[in-house]
Amino acid sequence: MIDSKIYGEHVTAWCPGCGNHDVLLALKDALARQDLEPHRFAVVSGIGQAAKIVHYVRGNGFNGLHGRALPPAQALKLVNPELKVVVESGDGCSYGEGGNHLLAAIRRNLDITLIVHNNQIYGLTKGQASPTTMTGHVTKNNPLGVFDQPFNPVAVAVAMRASFVARSFSGFKEHAAATIVAAMQHKGFSLVDMHSPCISFNKVNTFAWYKSRCKEVSHDPANWDEAMKTAMVFGEEIPIGVIYREQRPSKETLLPQCRDGAMYRRPVDMDKVAAHMLSYA
Numbered sequence: 001m002i003d004s005k006i007y008g009e010h011v012t013a014w015c016p017g018c019g020n021h022d023v024l025l026a027l028k029d030a031l032a033r034q035d036l037e038p039h040r041f042a043v044v045s046g047i048g049q050a051a052k053i054v055h056y057v058r059g060n061g062f063n064g065l066h067g068r069a070l071p072p073a074q075a076l077k078l079v080n081p082e083l084k085v086v087v088e089s090g091d092g093c094s095y096g097e098g099g100n101h102l103l104a105a106i107r108r109n110l111d112i113t114l115i116v117h118n119n120q121i122y123g124l125t126k127g128q129a130s131p132t133t134m135t136g137h138v139t140k141n142n143p144l145g146v147f148d149q150p151f152n153p154v155a156v157a158v159a160m161r162a163s164f165v166a167r168s169f170s171g172f173k174e175h176a177a178a179t180i181v182a183a184m185q186h187k188g189f190s191l192v193d194m195h196s197p198c199i200s201f202n203k204v205n206t207f208a209w210y211k212s213r214c215k216e217v218s219h220d221p222a223n224w225d226e227a228m229k230t231a232m233v234f235g236e237e238i239p240i241g242v243i244y245r246e247q248r249p250s251k252e253t254l255l256p257q258c259r260d261g262a263m264y265r266r267p268v269d270m271d272k273v274a275a276h277m278l279s280y281a
């Protein structure tokens, strides 16, 4: 097995004690367990505290716009299906601003993994409510408490029959790393809703709060009805583990343009491209 030190040991800008440190360790651990050298994977993100992770992993990386991590990640996979593509994102980035990209990625089912560092708050912009902030949670810009119902990403993903849906908690390091490995090994779109506390701006959903609630799931993840029931549970108990898994071909294996190996290796005939573009004029 590769030593995870090959992915570098960087000084981070995160608060000491932030859950993101554990997600970074879990990611590096997961990459090492799969023997992935730095040139064989890409980490893609948008904007936020979670998104900074790209700067702390030695390997291919792309740090794009807030809410827009999934489009470049999917493009990468299409032009180079040989790359393992991991998207690291915040709950605001993927469930708020980039929510529709998530729905499209689930339907598309390209073989990429989305890990959402779900701290149930906007960390980078200092503690506004995110789509997963619980009703009643008092934040700086919600002095009367949040009125909206929280978004349940796991239930939405299972309802849409995303091909792999899991939840984990960064405080359970072995669980977090093993869940990322399982997600990356799955052929198709995989979502890991990774609860990861923001110790500075979310004083409700703390390490202790998750630790006492997270319990491993026991149902068969191939059973959609059971998965849906489990997905609806979040509160006093938080089911963690693989919630739903369905085997079906990932999109890049179905596309004729991807069948003959990586597209990036093929020469581009610029005259053909120009003629095609002009056909729209």
Ligand SMILES: Cc1ncc(C[n+]2csc(CCOP(=O)(O)OP(=O)(O)O)c2C)c(N)n1
Binding pocket: 047, 048, 049, 050, 051, 066, 089, 090, 091, 092, 093, 094, 097, 117, 119, 121, 122, 123, 124, 125, 130, 198
């Ligand atoms: C289009 C756009 N809208 C808003 C912002 C401001 N902004 C930057 S990060 C962020 C929220 C980050 O929260 P989250 O995605 O949950 O990540 P975290 O920082 O908690 O890891 C916002 C609103 C932005 N940079 N770009």
Ligand code: SF4
Binding pocket: 013, 014, 015, 017, 018, 019, 020, 049, 119, 123, 124, 197, 198, 199, 200, 201
């Ligand atoms: S503000 Fe929150 S999310 Fe950002 S680094 Fe600090 S603890 Fe982590």
